[in-house]
Amino acid sequence: MLERAELPPEARLVRTTREFSAGDVPAGLLSAHRMAEGVWGRLCVRAGSVVFVLEDPERSRSLEGGDVQVIEPGVPHRVEPRAGARFVVEFYR
Template sequence: MTRNPAPYKSTPVFNEDSLPSALQAAHSTKAGAWGVLEVLDGSLRYVIEESGDSRLMVTGDLQLIEPQQLHHVELTGPMQMQVHFYREKPDVGG
């Protein structure tokens, strides 16, 4: 049985008013840093820059963010979200 690693860092909980503009523009995690975007309430859109693929995320959804993968989020209305950072790939299911 594989155990999920514990995050080494998590962002504050952001809402539609406190979401930093840097997260709404293309950005990436550093080399070796995996992220997990968690939607705590509401919805938002997660976009991968290179492919243009996007996903509408709703309350309870998790999105794996690969190291150094350019991405951004787009507001779709009221929401609360948080990002957790890991040194090894976590299992987010799905």
Template structure:
């Protein structure tokens, strides 16, 4: 897996910023990797609409400019890593 060039702080269900709870996207050429350390969150993509359950050990890739938001429904810890390439492409 590639190394991130930047990462958010770790958020819990109370500290998750409103900006991540509302529709947003990464910039052109920026890949996100949503990493959950405890609990679970739902990563909701808007076009086409689909939901991904993200749990510890099962991070979710966010392609550049994909509009999405994060939903929580219980205790969790998560952060987002930022990459210049698809972080799943070098896995294995």
């Protein structure tokens, strides 16, 4: 199980992805990737279930509709959406 991170108080929303589903999530999100330095993310699950996985060491958290996971800059991670999942990623600086 992983702990929940918090956005820094000065972080401002700069972009939100389109809504993804289990059937159309970009391949890059399914394998280990990182937020750029200075960029924070928020995985916002709108429906269904998405498993958020941090790499090295591997830890995970299952998110349900309405749950949010903050993603810190430079930390390798991936998502594992389940059938029926709908989610967006918000980017902050």
